Amino acid sequence: MKIGIIGVGLIGGSLAISARQHIPDVEIYGNNRSQANLQKSLDLGLVDFRLDEAMIKQMDIILLAIPVDTALERLVDLLDEVNDNALIIDFGSTKAAICQQVALHSKRGQFLATHPIAGTEYSGPAAALPNLFEEKIQILCEAHKTRPDLLEWAQDWFKKTGMILREMDPVEHDQQITYVSHLSHISSYMLGKTVMEKEKDQSAIFDMAGSGFSSTVRLAKSSPFMWVPIFEQNKENISETLSQYINNLNQFKQLLDANRFDDLHEQILEINNIRQILEGITNTKNNK
């Protein structure tokens, strides 16, 4: 079986490791914007051969693991080009636009839209990990629009990879993922910005940073090449969620300025329930 990976970064590279492990007689072809990273993925043994445009027709599976703007640019051409039994799977963090784009395509059944809730703040093939997807949620959107035989193959591979499968409407996906992923990134970027602005006067400030700061600011290391296209495609949801977050911060500041510390205490006690919620999720996932 021939698998073509477009985008051999953190996600594409980790998918390559899984394909090598779980798909018999697999040949892995790689394509990448940065030729240096493509060479690195060959050197690391993640992919076996370069994937040229002319070879798209020979692929059985194509994995699209590139920023969401370029995924949108390339998907229709790729669908036009692939042979009649090939499957294209995308792994981007936004799902509404890409599902809409191919809704009426004659080969819609050969496309599967997914979003694995897995990643780190690092990019490139050297960031690929063997267990990145283990026990992680993999969201499938509009799975019923994918040809059943192709869908079954994909589901089987995902399960072997250790993913926990969920089905979801793409519009709903984009709305909800804003809260538990996109907002975290913005909060982290702006935290980094605020502290770096202060650091211009106080060069010793980072010396005082502990693990709490590192934890909240970790996502501020994430690449804008991946994230700005996500912000663009999910602009409406993000703008609304960001308003809610800013409102909550403003309310916190008002309570603080008005010395309403009992109200702050009560509010935080309620927020502390997130502990049970997060632990509950971990348990649920581990029981699958």
Place this chain on the structure above:
Amino acid sequence: MKIGIIGVGLIGGSLAISARQHIPDVEIYGNNRSQANLQKSLDLGLVDFRLDEAMIKQMDIILLAIPVDTALERLVDLLDEVNDNALIIDFGSTKAAICQQVALHSKRGQFLATHPIAGTEYSGPAAALPNLFEEKIQILCEAHKTRPDLLEWAQDWFKKTGMILREMDPVEHDQQITYVSHLSHISSYMLGKTVMEKEKDQSAIFDMAGSGFSSTVRLAKSSPFMWVPIFEQNKENISETLSQYINNLNQFKQLLDANRFDDLHEQILEINNIRQILEGITNTKNNK
């Protein structure tokens, strides 16, 4: 040597472990608001005996590891009470108010104000860790006001515990720590609140949460008993820093709403430099 620990929680309990390891012939006495937690600290072998008020005079060292409001309430009485060769060390997250409170006390030389940049989101004696302070910054404020022989003893113990010592003005400490600790907690609390409000409609939302969300929201598990008094004592600095953070979020939202994605990209590229800064700090600390 008799050590009295007031507050046998995460910090007090971890200090007990270090005292047991590094101070010869130590007897550890514990005092705690929650009697259940005091019993637990006895059961865990963190402390040897209960510390009653009447026994304060017999202590050689008193460690104050309680919320910053109760530390402020108790410190003067404790200083009045201790024998003439005892040292009281506090470990709270704010330093200006406590240093000011005892500035004119006749036993000022028997007090040392510190802030170890170490902790987790958990509380209580069961959260105590043997290596909590290893390779962590320990800030000493107004060390020159502590009696040299007592200061030397404390510095020696802290070093044995693996702490990296720094001296700092208390007012400066409170201002700078706002950026790298207090703001992170507020950002995390409000992130938790925003998502929990949304969850009321969308109960599946946390199922989509990945490691990025867990990381940014981890501090939202922190206890208000510890944190609200910190917010109260450091109100002016926090209010100002919070305004800067909210301004940055508003500016981000304006760029997003105005489709100025190139500007967002440029801004994030600059924020990405936080990677080098944070890694640089880790290296510096490890070289000490």
